[in-house]
Amino acid sequence: MKKFLALVMALAMTLSLAACGGSDAPASSGSGESVVAADLKVGAIYINSKNDTAGYTFAHHSGIVGGMEDLGLDPATQLFIVDEVPEDEQQVLAAVDTLVAQDVDIIFGISFGYIDAMEKAAAAYPEVIFSHGTGYKSNETNFNNYFGRAYQARYLAGIAAGLKSLEIGNNNVGYVAAYTTAYAETASGINGFALGVQAANPNAKVYVKNLGAWADEVNEKAYAEELINTFGCGVISQHCDSAQPQIAAQNAGVFGCGYNSDMTADAPQAHLTAAIWNWNVYYATAMQAAIDCEGDASQFVTKMGGPAYYGGLKEGFVDASPLTANCAANTDKAIEAAKKLMVDGEWDVFSGVKLTVAADGTITQADADLVDNAGNVIVAAGGPSVEDGVITGTMNYLVAGVEEV
Known part of the structure; x- marks a missing residue:
């Protein structure tokens, strides 16, 4: 956290x-x-x-x-x-x-x-x-x-968000973040989620609003509303302490992915899943x-x-919360397939191997550069995942397809 x-x-x-x-x-x-x-x-x-x-x-x-x-x-x-x-x-x-x-x-x-x-x-x-x-x-x-390894659970939530964005025909995904690149924890969370979104919807863009605080219920809701109303986001995710972004999503008739705990009870018409501990x-x-x-x-x-x-996922320490009926078809199949790769140690999020989620929920792998949003290659195609010390300590970039607004 x-x-x-x-x-x-x-x-x-x-x-x-x-x-x-x-x-x-x-x-x-x-x-x-x-x-x-x-x-x-x-x-x-x-x-x-x-x-x-x-x-x-x-x-x-x-x-x-x-x-x-x-x-x-x-x-x-x-x-x-x-x-x-x-x-x-x-x-x-x-x-x-x-x-x-x-x-x-x-x-x-x-x-x-x-x-x-x-x-x-x-x-x-x-x-x-x-x-x-x-x-x-x-x-x-x-x-x-x-x-x-919260980033692993966020990747799974990102798949749910990406598939939902395809279903509703809206490539704009919003993310209310406590911080962005000031902390490796928040950067890795944003990046893990965004890469999951892109695995399902390669045309998606993730717009991030920076709270500058871990908990600020007023702005958690206000920033989610801004992402919806100003940037046209159809799915809202978060790295902040309350369920306010999910409540804002429900009030606006869009969808969301929570964090920390299952937030379905807070926004039953909007919530897809949450990256949970x-x-x-x-x-x-x-x-x-x-x-x-x-x-x-x-x-x-x-x-x-x-x-x-x-x-991480292997130990059962992090996971995606139970999927709701709001999820797009085959979200469960895609998430289970990606989760198995991580649990079995065959693949991890920040590597030079990209997953692609098909409409039927099947997953394919292909070597591809991991690139930040300034065009820098972080991991070359086919390369191993960045080290844990980067994920927990020095990750200070956002991946391609993410924009801080």
Whole structure:
């Protein structure tokens, strides 16, 4: 989710602690005692409300709860949350202090802008495990980071958007982006989606509006409306935290692809599919590692197999949400075929091999240059996919067929 830029907050937000239990929660091993599943206390710091019904925080919260349930843990007594914490170092550190005072064993911080505070907290509290979502910092003991191949899921959503654009006879596709080339996460997301669109509709053009913020519900909707009304877009996708772009699409009688979580309930007449995260895959893995540490937080990075977790379609960490009846014919066949290539390791998005989706949903492959929108060849025809370090760290271009407006 995210190479997050710290949000500029006009007013300091009040930390809201939600202990999903009470004073009778099981004893913790935060002091270094041996921990078993029934004793594990999980802390989480959220950028938005724990009560969100769609979007980024909702997806993480659902993943943490789901991961706990997968392990037989009880969120009602073992999960402690501080939500609505902005990307301000002092407020994040205060949230950490609140959770440490609750004797939690592991703290998940879900927003990129928490990165420096999480690093400092891991050093200050070596007996506690710290796990930072979408970041890149870590240490060798009690602090790791985690993210995934969202671009793969976006490619699948792009196929759905491209096929729908063909069906409705509109080659203009819109994309409301938190940022564009300022972060590799956002650039790779835009590019993955656009390449999926182009696989289905080679004449499609993707118009991108840059929010300059990860969450801005007012402009998320306004920018989607601009893409529809000014640029004539018939399908709207997004990299932002709320379902407002999908709601705008429905209000305008066009279609959309959401992000983070399935947004069909928010826009049932418009939504095609969403690039989604199955965060429970990671959270269950991390919580099991915390249990396996047996109270020694310094073993966490070793138990996790390294300082960074990076899963994709193969691991079930990302996916396309269930397709709706709004999708064009054979969208399911095309998405399953493309997904299989990625899961089997036979192909990936940013390579010198282009997929083409036929009307019957079948897919063909052909060597072709991967080119940016300035005409530069990124990967020569037949070449291997760009390295993970580019996708997660240095991708600062948009592919051909994408225009920032």
